[in-house]
Amino acid sequence: MRLYAQTRTRRCLQILADLIAVVLVAAAVRFALAVHDRIMLLAEPGRRVEDAGGRLASGLGNAGDAASNVPLVGGILKKPLQSAAEAGDGLSDAGQSMQDVVGQIANLTALALIxxxxxxxxxxxxxPRVRWIRRSAHLQGLLDAPGGADLLALRALTGPVKALAAVSPPPGGLADAWRRRDEQVIDDLSRVALGQAGLRP
Incomplete structure (x- = not known):
């Protein structure tokens, strides 16, 4: 199985197409990662809420511990402060949840874009690459088969007229020479058919 043409022009075009495909894929991945980073900026408020909730919960928890040391009313003062600290924990959890949601959206968006x-x-x-690979394998198999050169010559005769300019026509024309099984003409025409596909005999 041949992956690239043997003729220079066709091979250069195939390599160029491969490079363009790689560049486009790399650009798509880079763009998707940039979009991911932009979406992740939306998680910043969630981080701030989480930090603020954590600080609030910590401060109120410390205040509740300090209030519990107050004689007689320490237990009464500690309970509302602990409840407020738990609310601060809830606020921190909400900030974390917001960050998780934004992260999931960013990941899914980047994956979908890629x-x-x-x-x-x-x-x-x-x-086009698969078609060319299959066509080149078919033509190579045809060339190796008995009578394959005749079929390739016929293919060249029925193809674009411009390609036949490379073959010097004998008296009576190319078609007549092909019918008479002129070996030189058949060989030249089969070369033309292979050249159109980017192959050499």
């Missing part, structure tokens, strides 16, 4: 971008690049790049 997936669909790579899918689009593959849809444009892969089918």
């Amino acid at each position: 997936f669909f971008s790579v899918l689009c690049v593959l849809a444009m790049w892969l089918p």
Whole structure:
């Protein structure tokens, strides 16, 4: 199985197409990561809420511990301060939940962008490459088969007229020479058919 053409022009075009596909995939990944980073900026308020809730809970917890040392009313003062500290913990948890949601959205968005971008690049790049690989394998098999050169010559005769300019026509024309099984003409025409596919005999 041949992955690249043997003729220089076709091979250069194939390599260029491969490089463009790689660059497009890399650009898509970079863009997706940039979008991810931008979305993650929305998690900043959640971080602030989590920090504020943590500080509030810690401060109220310390105040409750200090209030419990007050004689007679220490237990009464400690309870509301502990309740307020628990509310601060709830606020901190809400900030963490907000960050988690933003992180999930950022990850899913980046993955979706990468997936669909790579899918689009593959849809444009892969089918022509697979078609060429299959066609080159078919032509190579045809050339190796008995009578394959005749079929390749016929393919060249029925192809674009411009490609036949490389073959010097004998008296009576190329088609007549092919019908007479002129070996030189068949060889020249089969070379033309292979050259159109980017192959050499």
